[in-house]
Amino acid sequence: MNLRAALRTVHGWSQQDAADRWNERWPDDPKSFKNFSYWEQWPAPTGHAPSLDVLAHLAELYECSLADLVQDCADFRDHDSAFRDIGALKTTIDGVSAEASEAEIAGLLHKLDQADVNELARMTTTWAARLGAKEARRSILLKLSAGMSLAAASTALDEVAGSPVSAVAAAGDRAFEGIWHSQYRYLSASRSAEHISEHYVVARQQGGRLIAQGLPHSSGSQVRLELAVEPPVATGTWRETTAPGGHYRGATYHGALQMVIDPSGRSMHGMWLGFGRRFSVNTGEWTLTWQEASTSKSAQRKYYERI
Template sequence: MPPARARSRRKQQAQLAERLRAEGRSWGEVAHVMRERYRVNARVGMRLARGWSQRQVAEMWSERWPADRKSDKAISYWELWPGPTGYEPSLTVLGRLAELYECHIVDLLADGPDHRSGDGAHRSHAALAPLAGEADERAVEKAAEQVAALEVHEIAAAVTRWTARLGEGRRGPILKLSAALSLAATLPDDAEPEPDPAPPGPDYTGVWRSRYLYTSSSRGPQQGEHYVVLRQDGSRLLGQSLPHTTGSRLELTLTISGMVASGTWSEKTSPTGHYRGAEYHGTLQLLVNPSGREMAGRWVGFGKNFKVNTGEWDLTWVDHAVSQRVVREYHMRL
């Protein structure tokens, strides 16, 4: 059993996270508070924000990506980085952690080096934030109304009094601001809202039922079935099968171009089945049904006899949701 002090701290952290979430804070914002208050790095802060242990994170990872299982020690190594005993997480690892934590990948690197001070545009934005970006819209409108009601000499007098209160040696910044405002007045007005971007294409992310046909030299026509989680990244679809009763594992990497999905497949067969855990791979080309709920085509691969084999393959949409609760419903269903 953990010491009483550790239990008390975890309880405090959980209560803090619960209060911040009740205020409407995002996970990234909660993690920032955890990082500042408990002096931890961004990856630890995000885990504390969720109230999870390293073992819980590892278990959720292994459940979501069964072909790439992780232990709590792996989570620990990533959290210890960039220390001498830590391991640097790859972009793939950071992307998956962000998916588990429901945050942006940047939230997991928020404690990294910041060299934006060398960017003049960033410095100008930061300097003028109190005058513009940080003010609410109504406050900006009110200030504009007040300025519009003043004569130029009245505005000049107000600025003169403000400069005097700032003290000696402050004339330089005022002159810079004056020059910047003069330049801004000559530039075209680009305050019009940008047009809405074109609507995105179909989203194929979800749970799909995969079925392919093949012929065994000793058993005749056969078929393989899996429930597969497809995750879309732009025009790419990455698929990984959910736990199967036989222990076989299937992975898909597809590219969507119009109504055609093409790419590669790989399967590690059941360790106790006819092929004794053999690994096969090949290419795949599918036509996407206009409904976006079915894909059908053919696979090509190599058999043990060094001949090129082919057969039918189809994917049928089952569920859009890919939450842990939904995904678990399809574990061991085939």
């Protein structure tokens, strides 16, 4: 049974019933049960191809999408590269379902490990292009980016893996509290050059959670880091509101941050990931260097607008 016959059948109508309902709605264009028979036999040689007007009327009659009526016909979307990208992304996402077997999860991890970041970005952009208005797409992608960054920093990942909570978190240690010098590198697409952004930040620690807030900067820019500290690594998110009078005119950017902690606990070095002005995925180096342990107001004032 093809879709045109199936959609009639689920309403409990015979071909004559369907014809009667058609004639009630469109008396100026009467049809008989034979018309329905011909449409339902198509694309067999004994059938007649329904016109777009007919399909539109059938969709209204059966309360379905016009596309539903021809869903069983030829489909050549797999020849289109954009459709293949969407399918590949869906397969990747489906691979993380709760019912996924160990083999499926291992396959997904291998696929992600082998995938290039730019390729994933291209696939995701193709998928997002089908979400509606440009503003909605960007909003959704940024929300997904922030959600994934927070998930990466969550201690729930340790619980899922069955690993013990870090000694730092368990002891409520404040070994990383203090004032740090923050420096990251970025490539400006519009100016085609690498730049360095520096801040002094005051960091406070609650168990395995470290929050660093930028001290007053001479340019007016503000930076904030939220890290899950699990020596020898720290994972989390960054957020910066750029200088109001600078090149980026006070724009706000955010992303993910992964750092390796030096055994001394006095420096961290890693990479940041985030979106650029044109919503390209960018990355670069980020370092944190410890300055002093005090977080008092007087200690903070020493670093006000030093950069």
